[in-house]
Amino acid sequence: MELFTELADISLHQNIAIALGTFDGIHAGHQQIIGQAVQLARQSSGTSVVFTFRNHPLSIIDPERCPPFIMAEEEKVEVIAGMGVDILMSIPFDVKFLQLMPDEFIQLLIHYFRPAHVVVGPNYTFGYQGKGNPEILRKAGASYHFDVQVPEAVLVDDSLVSSTLIRQLIASGDVQQAAKLLGRPFVMAGIVMSGDQRGRQLGYPTANIPVPPGMVIPADGVYAVQVMTGNTWFNGLANVGVNPTFNGQSRRIEVFILNFNDDLYNKKVRVSFLARLRGEVKFAGAEALKEQIARDITEAQVFF
Numbered sequence: 467m468e469l470f471t472e473l474a475d476i477s478l479h480q481n482i483a484i485a486l487g488t489f490d491g492i493h494a495g496h497q498q499i500i501g502q503a504v505q506l507a508r509q510s511s512g513t514s515v516v517f518t519f520r521n522h523p524l525s526i527i528d529p530e531r532c533p534p535f536i537m538a539e540e541e542k543v544e545v546i547a548g549m550g551v552d553i554l555m556s557i558p559f560d561v562k563f564l565q566l567m568p569d570e571f572i573q574l575l576i577h578y579f580r581p582a583h584v585v586v587g588p589n590y591t592f593g594y595q596g597k598g599n600p601e602i603l604r605k606a607g608a609s610y611h612f613d614v615q616v617p618e619a620v621l622v623d624d625s626l627v628s629s630t631l632i633r634q635l636i637a638s639g640d641v642q643q644a645a646k647l648l649g650r651p652f653v654m655a656g657i658v659m660s661g662d663q664r665g666r667q668l669g670y671p672t673a674n675i676p677v678p679p680g681m682v683i684p685a686d687g688v689y690a691v692q693v694m695t696g697n698t699w700f701n702g703l704a705n706v707g708v709n710p711t712f713n714g715q716s717r718r719i720e721v722f723i724l725n726f727n728d729d730l731y732n733k734k735v736r737v738s739f740l741a742r743l744r745g746e747v748k749f750a751g752a753e754a755l756k757e758q759i760a761r762d763i764t765e766a767q768v769f770f
Contacts, residue, residue: 467547470555471520475578479553481512483583484575487590488629489518491536492545494649495620495627499585502617504550506583514552515579519559526564534682536632536648538655541736568593572606585615622647639685641739651692651738654678654719658730670759672705672720673730675737683717684739686746690766693723694736700726701770703762704737707746724763740769 476482483506489496500516507514520539524532537545539556546554566574571593575581584603592598604614620627627647635644636652645651656675673693677683686707692699702723708716721737743765749755 467551468553473557477580479513481510481582482515482579483507484515484579484581485585486517490629491632493627493647498617499587500549503585516546516551517555520556521559523559535680568598576610581612583613588616588619633682636682636684639742642741653736653738655736657734670722672722675719677717688743688762690740690769692738693721
């Protein structure tokens with residue numbers, strides 16, 4: 467897959483099928499939109515393109531209302547590449563885009579992409595104040611010779627799949643239901659930093675990961691997780707919170723990896739959240755906490 471991080475003219479590619487959207491999380495609905503663009507491109511021996519933004523448009527339009535990200539940009543690129551997309555153009559949303567009228571945005575599409583097919587979700591909006599919609603795209607398509615496909619919204623367990631709902635599920639700790647809507651477990655990544663060594667003193671050494679700025683964070687508590695280091699996944703537990711037993715103050719993620727003894731300091735790990743086992747608890751002391759961790763490990767086995 468070819469990646470562009472700035473707006474670029476790729477209009478010389480033949481029969482472009484382009485998927486438009488923010489695509490935060492690449493959830494089941496997004497997968498349907500992108501998958502349809504890939505399919506349309508293959509049917510016409512064309513080029514599949516995803517055009518999206520690195521930052522949420524609300525970060526410019528109304529920063530106070532800007533939601534946290536579900537997926538880091540690096541993972542977003544990996545997932546889109548894995549779907550068979552030929553070109554990803556993921557660019558900054560800025561004041562220039564904010565001020566584009568719907569017809570100006572359509573002219574941008576024509577100039578830079580010259581698409582044969584455009585695929586968007588049913589709630590897709592574009593242009594100044596979100597005045598553009600799929601119907602306006604269809605009318606433009608009749609004039610500029612591209613067709614517009616609008617896949618139906620996806621339902622999972624009678625709930626409409628949306629990034630908003632997934633953020634709410636993750637923030638409440640329901641990572642299992644969030645995984646159903648995402649089509650994969652929720653993942654966070656970070657560089658392991660030095661900790662206070664209390665986990666090691668308890669016999670459960672942990673990898674301490676700072677809370678990534680701007681991302682949705684699971685509710686405080688203990689989770690069954692899988693952890694990737696290098697190219698290998700390991701089973702483990704993650705505690706999200708402030709470690710109240712030892713009067714911690716800063717929120718962080720502490721991961722204990724089962725049957726693992728290597729040093730992970732300053733290395734990148736990815737944490738895949740499988741299920742929330744319990745909330746964060748302040749124990750009477752280290753021994754009570756140690757006993758509970760042993761019970762947590764036993765309970766977590768069913769999710770591995």
